[in-house]
Amino acid sequence: MADLIAAAAAAGVERMVTIGCGREQSEQAVALAEAHPQVYAAVGVHPVDAGRGRWHDSDIDWIRDLAQHDKVVAIGEAGLDHFHERDTPDDQPRAFRAQGMLAAELGLPLVIHTRDAADDTMVILRELGLAQVVLHCFSIPQHLDEAVARGWVMGIAGPVTFPKNVELREAVTRIPADRMMVETDAPYLAPVPMRGHRNQPAYVAHTLAHVAALRGEDVADLDRATSATAARVFGW
Numbered sequence: 001m002a003d004l005i006a007a008a009a010a011a012g013v014e015r016m017v018t019i020g021c022g023r024e025q026s027e028q029a030v031a032l033a034e035a036h037p038q039v040y041a042a043v044g045v046h047p048v049d050a051g052r053g054r055w056h057d058s059d060i061d062w063i064r065d066l067a068q069h070d071k072v073v074a075i076g077e078a079g080l081d082h083f084h085e086r087d088t089p090d091d092q093p094r095a096f097r098a099q100g101m102l103a104a105e106l107g108l109p110l111v112i113h114t115r116d117a118a119d120d121t122m123v124i125l126r127e128l129g130l131a132q133v134v135l136h137c138f139s140i141p142q143h144l145d146e147a148v149a150r151g152w153v154m155g156i157a158g159p160v161t162f163p164k165n166v167e168l169r170e171a172v173t174r175i176p177a178d179r180m181m182v183e184t185d186a187p188y189l190a191p192v193p194m195r196g197h198r199n200q201p202a203y204v205a206h207t208l209a210h211v212a213a214l215r216g217e218d219v220a221d222l223d224r225a226t227s228a229t230a231a232r233v234f235g236w
């Protein structure tokens with residue numbers, strides 16, 4: 001981890017959020033955040049880890065306890081993933097709603113994972129009515145206008161650098177600068193030109209440069225804007 005943080009620092013990445021996708025990983029995320037000043041944590045149960053009967057309503061208790069830690073800046077990832085879990089219609093929404101209500105209770109942003117489930121995710125998000133939502137690895141450009149209108153923040157990851165993602169690449173030109181962050185989703189989804197490699201925080205610089213080019217903006221200006229948005233969203 002220290003080498004990844006050093007590489008990130010060398011690439012100009014000053015702060016990062018590591019995410020737990022279940023109890024053990026969430027505890028590890030908090031431990032990493034404790035050990036490294038640049039690292040912050042999000043804690044929760046990912047929809048893929050909630051499915052197939054693995055979510056229990058009492059899980060919200062350990063999430064609430066972990067979230068008391070100073071360096072926990074968000075709840076999540078929570079949401080829906082129909083790509084990985086088609087046969088457990090109830091677990092994912094229960095985990096999603098419970099974590100959404102906890103985020104509201106604690107005044108923390110909810111980090112959303114959604115895959116092949118855009119419309120169903122939007123239904124639950126509207127119902128939750130949260131003020132602070134991060135659409136992590138933003139992939140639902142068809143809902144961008146509503147997301148902006150509701151005050152949500154888009155996390156832009158490596159897929160924006162893939163030429164085939166025409167709609168996403170167009171959408172990032174329309175996101176207000178104060179509603180956008182850049183992220184890696186490491187170790188997945190490495191951006192061009194690192195595609196095919198194991199992703200790491202340092203590579204977010206490539207994503208930032210791509211987004212700046214798509215928007216016709218100066219990289220340093222977009223760096224400042226996305227960093228300011230992250231500071232506002234995560235409260236650091």
Ligand SMILES: [Zn+2]
Pocket residue numbers: 077112113114136137
């Ligand atoms: Zn995700």
